[in-house]
Amino acid sequence: MLNRMKHALIDSLKRKDKLQFETLAKELYPIDVAEALTKCSEKELKTFVSFSTPEFHAKVLEQASDRLQLRLIRILDYSEIVHLFTHMSRDDVADALGNLPINLRKDLLNEMKDSELATLEELLGYSRDSAGGIMTTEYIALSHELSIKEALDKIREIGPKTEVIETIFILNQKNELIGTADLRDILTTDDTKSLSQITNENLVTVFPETDQEKVSLLVSRYDLKAIAVVSQSNRLLGIITVDDIIDVIVEEQTEDILRLGGVSGQETTDGTIFHSIRRRIPWLLINLGTAFLAAFTVTMFESVIAQVVALASSMSIVTGMGGNAGNQTLSVVIRSIALGELELSKNWHRVFREITIGLIQGAIVGFLAGVILYFKVGNPMIGVIIFLAMIGNMIVASTSGFLIPLVLKRFNFDPALGSSIFLTATTDILGFFFFLGLATLFLPWLI
């Protein structure tokens, strides 16, 4: 249904059928229109621009991918773009500008009014993944001295230009943020009372340099509709709305899952093959290095393997299980770090808990593996060796799975990035070492 409408929209642009275009544009959401436009030629994009009101064009631009934004903006001349930007909220303008080539951006900024320029340059100055980079300056802030009636009049006046209307930010005489008022309270309170009487002074605020991931944790924890971004002197700089927070959460989650899997940055299954390979190959090369380290460990024991060939088939069981168990701990720990529940300085003693888990799991899995191997090879000693090696490697696995991401985090690296490589390198090298080392010790009983 949705797809058919999108195709019809593209078709209307091809045929330059303005009537059909307008009917469809009214039915579709801007994000759906933006998606349809990604499949259009430059000529069709031009038709889209000529058919659209600036309001509609601006809405679609807000939802467009970086590439489509650039294509849509390039069609227009400078004054048209500036006109278009007046219909967009300032954080979206800052984002759109941020995506443009530097020359184009500078030229555009030159065309803008001084008042707008100041806000935009401030927004552009913050890092893209900080609170300042995702905040908007379109909010309602009122003095606590206003009466409810005056407040309501102000809201009626400013409302259409803001992103959030449900939460009103309350300032004192010194223009410092002192709290919020709920629109529902304003609507239901006696007209003559003052705003300060319904101000909620329990405030959660962030600084513009706060990381967006931390902002999203606060918004989600306290069920906020919007969070205030303030300066060190408690002046309101902007707000971040909950719908932008959802985008942050989804983006950070994508990053975590891809990084855990050894893919850096954004990747989708419909990009170019070259793009995918460029994202993946660096990790594979690092992995190749650690794989050779593990292989060299085995090489040290080649003379033992030559005497007991059965060791060759069994040794990967120890390393494989170590990798699996370590990844279990790793995923729990990385998630806990992302949710702000775990820190090295506060929780390092929980490593004893992980050691115990490794010991117990190693004993269970090692015992089973030992019994199977005894029946397969026919020598009880090889069962004992895999039992002991498994316990050792499982303890290493759960301890490393716990400590590696926390240590990375402690030194301000992303714990999702690289954790699993360090982990597998450790469990592979030590797994081979434990198993083949024990086999060397007990060699007389194996032959």
Added chain:
Amino acid sequence: MLNRMKHALIDSLKRKDKLQFETLAKELYPIDVAEALTKCSEKELKTFVSFSTPEFHAKVLEQASDRLQLRLIRILDYSEIVHLFTHMSRDDVADALGNLPINLRKDLLNEMKDSELATLEELLGYSRDSAGGIMTTEYIALSHELSIKEALDKIREIGPKTEVIETIFILNQKNELIGTADLRDILTTDDTKSLSQITNENLVTVFPETDQEKVSLLVSRYDLKAIAVVSQSNRLLGIITVDDIIDVIVEEQTEDILRLGGVSGQETTDGTIFHSIRRRIPWLLINLGTAFLAAFTVTMFESVIAQVVALASSMSIVTGMGGNAGNQTLSVVIRSIALGELELSKNWHRVFREITIGLIQGAIVGFLAGVILYFKVGNPMIGVIIFLAMIGNMIVASTSGFLIPLVLKRFNFDPALGSSIFLTATTDILGFFFFLGLATLFLPWLI
């Protein structure tokens, strides 16, 4: 700062210092109070209940963990609980009831008023992870025939009892949902106009049985403040607010990361050891099975390894790299599925893209591995063998990493659950088979 306040709160309960408790409770958010209470004894919880107003108690209960909810509810007698529930929103009551032991729940439902009971039982009837299970029935729905003035009066009257005030749902004479109105438009439109003139008819709705993950995708895609849950006949059953959606997104993400790492269900690093092991050991046992399958593959080639011991140390390089490359594809695919961007029926042809990626990456990594191995072992043929085996296993890896989660999804299994086990089993078994099989073929050149 926050932690100190929490400790002071617990302390005030210990010393039964009502004044200090009330001061702190005013400063803290309900979720912070709930967290502090988890560390309290039954006696302190009783003090908390006696110190709190039912409103405050209800707010804390809404934010409490399942265990704390149960402990707080058990302190009260039935009529007190029912009284408490009247201060909570109905979806939270339904959640709290859902956590109670079945007998207690039945007794409580018996105590309730018929009108409330009907709504509650309806909410309880939906699965916890469906739209019906997370919706609330506290919304504002108005007839499209009302004038703006009448609408505003109604909103003033109903407002304090609802969860969302910014979006008003508009019904026609037949009580069907026909659109939404923005409170900001209501506030700024001429009093005498009718609601139907400002109704936005672009509606995104879901059915009560829609999976919560799908609901969250829609809310995030269309930047909604609330989404309507309707019956097949388009009657409004409830709404889901954006703050509940954030919880869903975070919860689903935790599930995905843990399941990808081979941990089923919720696990944190501060639970009991037994609890952790119970979550992890089933996957380890399945992994043990596949590890033995891989080991048996190696056993088939023991006579070759006995002749060329160097094979033993190199074979894990092929399987290890296959596992890594496969996990890269896997993480991209699982994320794309979760974001609703990928489906087997529509995207199966992209498997050719993955085959190409596997081929190219295999050639690059295989070439490097071949050169290193040639210098290490001193035989060019072993370099050729690892080059070919690597290409083969990398193609298997990226193809399986692409297809396994999509096939699981197609048969309604969670793609994050079990994907990596199937994947590693495939790349381990085939990796050993390719490498040792080729070594067998080229044996005369190896000795």
